[in-house]
Amino acid sequence: MTTLVRGGHRARHRVVLLGGGYVTLHAYAGLMRHAGRAVRAGEVQVVVISTDDAHSFHGFTGEVLAGLLPYDRTRTPLVDAMPHAHVVLGRATAIDADRRVVRYMLADDEAGRHVDPQHDSDSDSGSHSDANSDPHHERVLDYDALVVGTGGREPATAVPGLAEHGFTLRAPGDIAVLTERVREAAAHRGLRRHTVVVAGGGMAGVEMAAAVADFGGARVRVELVHSGDAILPELRDEQPRLARRAEQELRRLGVRVRLGVRLASVTEDHAYLSDGTSLPATTVIATIGQRPVHVPGLDAHRDPRGRLVTRPDLAVVDGVWAAGDAACVVHPTTGEPVPANALWAIKGGEHVGRNLARTLRGRPTRPFAYRGLGQAASFGVGRSISELYGIPFTGWVAWVLRLTFFLRFMPSRRKAAQVVTDFARHAAHGRNAPAPAGPAVAEPAVAEPAVADLAAARTA
Known part of the structure; x- marks a missing residue:
């Protein structure tokens, strides 16, 4: 791995981050915190390859569906x-760890304005080749350090019809469309109740079912389908009181829970279950677990689920790091894989960023030592369950703890402040609160400012 100073001259060291989720953002933050001067001076180039031009903060998805927060927050x-x-803006297509290169293809609408990082790092011209204008041309980018933070997606193709007629929480654009669908159902004045089926009884599924029921009220019927014999298996063993409280909240909201059955298939207006039940459904939401987004390469270093197996310091092989849903990270005390959730992705990303900075300075890396914090779920303003270092909380205390925790990890301080304002407005006006200013759906981000920043740093 190259170092910052080579023969007394400034050397370009390239760090490539795959994905636009928690791992990437927090690896970047960790690198900037410990080696930001080198990045700003142009000694280190950071390249992000992501299929989405914006980071989605999933913590408040339930609040968005419940009409408490606008989607763009x-x-x-x-x-x-x-x-x-x-x-x-593009998609990584292959990793060659021996040559230290990553292959990628641009998004269709990105090719005309793309500045190749490989070319951009070696020349100030910023000119475009013919290949750069072809979105289907596979590009090759070498790296000194690569961070795989491509995350996971719900396996929509595992359920016939789900990809065509249902919604997942990770598919690009699904939350915006789903939110509008729920609002239309809640505003419907006809005699027929709209039925929303939520598949999956973990934290995400329980929160989504509660949010839709809370917002839809009497006009929307919510069916929660879970394959196990009880919801919230991640809480049931160690925090049974919190699991029972969640069941009480779902009953209060009128959510019907169906246990021991799976979502078998989805059509335009029905959800079919594994026991033969047919549910008329206007909307189906799947929270049925995550599968890692697969980038070919490093196949000898994957577990049976396709996750990259990391060393204690979160390196996969020399020069390649991984964390989050794409990685199998072993808990430092239990020896078991850490949970696939945002908190572990955030902490994993932070640790990778710190270790990147250490390798830049020729220092030894450190093992990942984070042991966990807790978990939480919300059932409406002031109605939550949370567990912090094994201590259970419910009601307003749990809700405030959850809110504080999420605000702490939002990537935008401005948006975090807006969330506080939104909740204050809701407390003062309830459902009749005036709509916050701004679009309901985020406008597409433009990538040119990042190129301009890089050029400015290079010529400074």
Whole structure:
């Protein structure tokens, strides 16, 4: 791995971050915190390759569906969150760890304005080749350090019809469309109740079912389908009181829970379950677990689920790091894989960023030592369950703890402040609160500012 100073001259060291989620943002933040001067001086180039031009903060998805927050509060353009990175809107297609290169293809609408980071790092001309104008041309980018933070997606193709007629929480654009669908159902004045089926009884599924029921009221019927014998298996063993409280909240909201059955297939107006039940459904939401987004390469270093197996310091092989849903990270005390949730992705990303900074200075890396904090779920304003270092909380205390925790990890301080304002407005006016200013759906971010920042840093 190259170092910052080579023969007394400034050397370009390239860090490539794959994905636009928690791992990437917090690896970037950790790198900037411990080696930001080198990045700003142009000694280190940071390149982000992401299929989405904005980071989605999933913590408040339930509040968005419940009409408490506008959708754009959860979206932060990558060029704003990582101003010293070169953001490329595209998809990584292969990793060659032996040659230290990553292959990628641009999004269709990105090719005309793309500045190749490989070319951009070696020349000030910023000119475009013929290949740069072809979105289907596979590009090759070498790296000194690569961070795989591509995350995971719900396996929509595992349920026939789900990809065509249902919604997931991670698919680009699904939350915006789903929110509008729920609002239309809640505003419907006809005699027929709209039925929303939520598949999956973990934290995400329980929160989504509660949010839709809370917002839809009497006009929307919510059916929660779970394959296990009880909801919230991640809480049931160690925090049974919190699991029972969640069941009480779902009953209060009128959510019907169906246990021991799976979502078998989805059509335009029905959800079919594994026991043969047919549910008329206007909307189906799947929270049925995550599968890692697969980028070919490093196949010898994957577990049976396709996750990259990391060393204690979160390196996969020399020069390649991974965390979050794409990685199998072993808990430092239990020896078991850490949970696939945002908190562990955030902490994993932070640790990777710190270790990147240490390698830049020729220092040894450190093992990942984070042991966990807790978990929480919300069932409406002031109605939550949370567990902090094994201590259970419910009601307003749990809700405030959850809110404080989420605000702490939002990538935009401005949006975090807006969330506080939104909740204050709701407390004062309830459902009749005036709509916050701004679009309901985030406008597409433009990648050119990141290129301009890079050029400015290079010529400074």
